[in-house]
Amino acid sequence: MNAEDIQQIFFVECEESLEAAEAGLDELKAGTHDDETINAIFRAVHSIKGGAGAFGYVAMQGFTHTFETLLADVREGAVAAGSDLVDLFLLALDCLRDHVDAAQSGGDAPDDAALIDQLTQAQAVNAKPEPSDAAEEEEAGADQAGNTSTADQDLDALLDELMAGGDTPKAAGTADKDGKEPAGWTVQIRPHAGAMINGNEPLLWLRELTELGGECQECHLTELPALDEMNVEEGYLSWTFLMPADAEHAAVADIFDFAGDNCTVTYGEQGATNTAATDTATAAPEPIPTPVETTDTKAAAAPKAAPPSEAKSAEVPAKAEATPPTKPAAEAPVRKQTQAQVNQSVRVDLGKLDKLIDGVGELVIAQAMLTQRLANESLAHIEELSMLDTLVRDIQEHAMAFRAQPISSVFSRVPRLLRELAGTTGKHVKLEISGETTELDKTVIERLSEPLTHLIRNAIDHGVEGAEERKEAGKDPEGTLSLSAEQKAGRILIRIGDDGRGIDREKLRNKAIANGVVDPDTQMSDEDVYNLVFAPGLSTAQSVSNISGRGVGMDVVRQNVKELGGRITIESCPGTGTTFTLALPLTLAISDGMIVQVGEESLVIPLAHVVESLRPIDADLKGMGSGRQLLNVRGQFVPIVPLRKIAGSCRVADNPSTGVLVVVETESHGCAALLVDAITDQRQFVIKSLDTHYRTVDSVAGATILGNGRVALIVDVDHLVQSEATSAASALHPPTPSQTAAEAELAKVA
Amino acid sequence: MTKGHEMTQSTRILTVDDSASMRALLLNALQQEGFNVEQAVDGQDALDWLATNEVDVIITDINMPRLDGFGLIERLRESARHADRPILVLSTESSDEKKRRARDAGATGWIVKPFNADKLAAAVRRIAH
Incomplete structure (x- = not known):
């Protein structure tokens, strides 16, 4: 798998995360959320942030950070998720989607300055200390600390000697070669039993100290018991390290950040190595960055040369061997490395998939021909043929399933469309979705988006009345758009319904007559009249808006649906709304x-x-x-x-x-x-x-x-x-x- | 010389992350360094797998569904078999509070995402017992 493949996974993941976040925000808005909702939204944005950082999308990373910070406050209850805030989150989510689209298409990142301001303000209003600054400083600090670590190879050799020989002034001498002044202060460390039990590695601490320029002055063996009294999990050794004068206390404290109570760290002046502490700490007082922290931005960077292989430590017996096997040892090798246990997937180029499906189509024909031929020879009922029949059918089903996708990927874009339309038309519309798990062929899904978008724009623009008009008609000032999908009679039925004013049959007919689309004497059924909606160049909207109403579009919608092997029908009830039904084939092949x-x-x-x-x-x-x-x-x-x-x-x-x-x-x-x-x-x-x-x-x-x-x-x-x-x-x-x-x-x- | 190489070869790592791209990045980076890599999609998945399998080092994300990184570390430290298994946290988070929580739970170290493949490998080598 190369970096590009992984990047593709990232974009797929972004899409999933955006959907999850949107679903969560919808729940928040509807008031049907629970504790997990905000967590899920946070995780979604957080996950995009992680990937954005890894792939170097700096603008996206910055934006998600601001977004996430506010979400974190909501999650921790510091900020209440009022409806204003949810609206802001929705806007932020749209912007994040633009970020993702820009990253994917290689375009410019969207202008998010205003939104970042809004998000920052929303957080400031709640007067919570901003943690990100501290975090950044900290990362910067860690970076510096990280830069000082270089010659792993020498250090490992040194550590080998430390472990093997115990008291090794010689080792200190070797470390001296990089010219550090042998003056400064001392640090004495004494790991306790807990260190090893908690997975800490004292050897690591020694190595970190050496990386900071420290030299081991002494390994104290006084507590070492007789061999038969020795407990493998207990710590008996302690070390005194001489640190150079320019080594910072804080940097050393960092090393023991994760040690907690598991290690006594004692600081002292040079020459007081064996005396008691001047500054005793059982835990790092200010746990800042930890030893192995890195903050580099190019995680997907090209592989570098393999690390020096002679870097070998003395504790050799590999853990795996030391651990008493609780299961037959054979079990581990059986499981091949790599794949995740869940969600295993293989990415396949769509062109290859289509070739497979075309091939399956031809196979079906060839099999039918073979059957015919055998029938002529009175061999139509041989067992082999029915086996072949079953196999071909299975292959076909599985091949088609490759292409099946839930329609939710189309439906999930609708909320954003409605928000945009609410902005331009001032009509706020509730969305009711059902059957979003219904699966359709990928091609159908892809080509469905455009007609669906047009139908929805149309429904909001022309179908749903303004709030005032709705109130006068005794309706909820907020309109409702319902989207549903279901599989019925071998087809997928998609319904787009509004609770608007319905189609004015007479007006539509008159318009069609005026435009010469139909003859005035033609007898027309309701359905005939409604179908005039799809006639080219016909729109009864009184004002042409920039959303729809130019009279182009509905005929294109019908054409699109027809190209998919589908049909579109209209039901309209004056005063209570219009429903468009798209009947689409399950597969195209x-x-x-x-x-x-x-x-x-x-x-x-x-x-x-x-x-x-x-x-x-x-x-x-x-x-x-x-x-x-x-x-x-x-x-x-x-x-x-x-x-x-x-x-x-x-x-x-x-x-x-x-x-x-x-x-x-x-x-x-x-x-x-x-x-x-x-x-x-x-x-x-x-x-x-x-x-x-x-x-x-x-x-x-x-x-x-x-x-x-x-x-x-x-x-x-x-x-x-x-x-x-x-x-x-x-x-x-x-x-x-x-x-x-x-x-x-x-x-x-x- | 070859001994060190062998150690890397036999080091088995479990990466725990709910993000497929992050898992793929880790897999690439660690395999390139010669490690044996296993993957889990969240804390619960990791626990389930570890119930019957052994690894040398665990690298876990914090924010995950079902069981998060903190929860995973706590549960592993409670179990006899994995009590002393080195666990690295790999997270975009870098707040003191989170780190302290991880340490209290029993994490061995903390690496901030995005990670540098070389440094990650070096860190794994150091803590792999």
Whole structure:
């Protein structure tokens, strides 16, 4: 893994952290938070700060530091998380997101000066001492101390002698070579049993002292018991070090910062080495930086030359060997180094993944062809083939799962959008989200963001009324935007609903007539009228705002959704709001289908729509005039739709009692029974777009290649049933004008 | 000479950090220095793993979900098997109060993030028993 890969992990992590922080802030705002909420927000910002430092994003690091400091105060209860503060946090979070985006794209960091001021002020108001200055000084101090440490190699050699020989004036002599003046003050250290038990390493202290220029004058052996009385965890030795005059007491105290009560440290004048202390401390009085602290900023720096390997200490027997094994020793080697136990993941280039998925698509076709071929040889039911079938299906499922992502990654951007819109329109809108864990294909997710953003802008700008107007209408002055996602009938349904004024049917129609989009004499159903929203160049907004309302966009939205193999529908209730529903395919590549025979053609009905198939008895069939028929499915009447229209063949069963009826379910038009000649197979198919190879054909969702190498059209069930229903409805029930009169009062529209 | 190298080879380190990028940085830095690296995603994860495994040195973050660094150190010091295991804290925090808390809990040393790979490795070598 190189630095760039790790940086990518960091950006993914930033995204997660931003989402977590945003979720937390939303809870704070809604008042549904608990103790863990603020912790989680803090951790998220803190984690970004850590990475920003490691990767050298100085501006981001600075900003997160200020942000985090205020969050820490809130966490510790020094600052109350009022709603003003939560709003400030949300702004800060947006700014942090900009920082992350800038870092990722290599752009300039955003101007955060004003926000940093606000954050600092918010903290100052609560008059808590600012800890960061102290921390920085301290870090600076540590850096200096760190710079003095250099020749590890010599020191280790020295320490070896210290440990091995005990009293070694010779060692002191060696250390003298760097020309330190052998005058100054002394320090005597006496580690206690606790030091070793707490994982401290007296050897380390000796080494640190030497790094500060100290020389070991004496190793005191007087307390050393006889060998059989010796306890391995007890400390028996003490040392006197002569420190150079310019060595600072504080720097020495730092070394024992972590020793606590586990080591007696005694300071003295030179020449008083064996006498008692002039300054005794059992613990470092002011624990400042500790021995091993470093503050370098380039953590991701290129690897340097390997350290001197002869640097070897005398305590050799490695800890691992010394520790009595509590488990069979074999267990440790079994576990390979590296990966985390949880969240194991491999990063794969998306292009490679797509190639795999394309390959799986081809595999599905090849397998179907093989099946066909074997069937010709009467080998269709051999066991190997069904094994292959299961395997291919498994591979396909797993391959598609690689691409699945929860829709939360799109939904999570909405709160920010709403905040921005609140700023520009003055309309404050509550957000209700459900089903955010619903998973969708990555491509769908990526291409969903734009239409979704447009629909939301539209809903806020045109749908939701201003606070005054809402009050007059007896509504909550704060509007509500609801976003939901769910998987239904093999599709993902995403709903964007507002509780605004709804679509003014008549006004929309008049506008369309005025713009020449529709003919004044055209009879239009509600749905037809609402769909005018998507007509190019049509907007009924009275003032064109800079958010939406230029009349471009909604047609683009529909186009975007269509390109994803999806459909968009509108439901609107005057005075109570409008809901847009996007129905999107689960995947863009492979689907399950029922292969049916209609005349000479094979057609594919996506299995997701299929409820059941049956041969009707005459008693279940009801004529409706004009050749239409209904099928009685256990008391429910559904229209029968012959597939001959798609097959384009005249030698097709027209009589349901001689064919097979496939009952299908649609999103917006209930159930229908598709009349076919026969059902020939059920299998997976790879969707090939007709648009790219030919042109869009009504009621046809695409084409696929069958096992026998022939092309079969895939039925767009929704469109087919809808167009049948529309033509039936317009034949039977022309729209009545009374509906429209009731709506005339209603306000402007999307 | 080769003996020192062997010591590094056999030194097994557990890094505990909830940040994947930080874990990756640590892994890179420490593996480059020849250490054997194990990873845990938070304090609880580390405890669970240490229940059946041994390491020579533990490097832990402080701010983590489930069980934070302080909690981890305290729990390890309570356990007989890991009571004297060297534990380095690796944190962006650098306040005296936090350090004192870590020391009281039984931490062996404190390194401020962002870390320098060489110095970190040197520190690990020094405290690895």
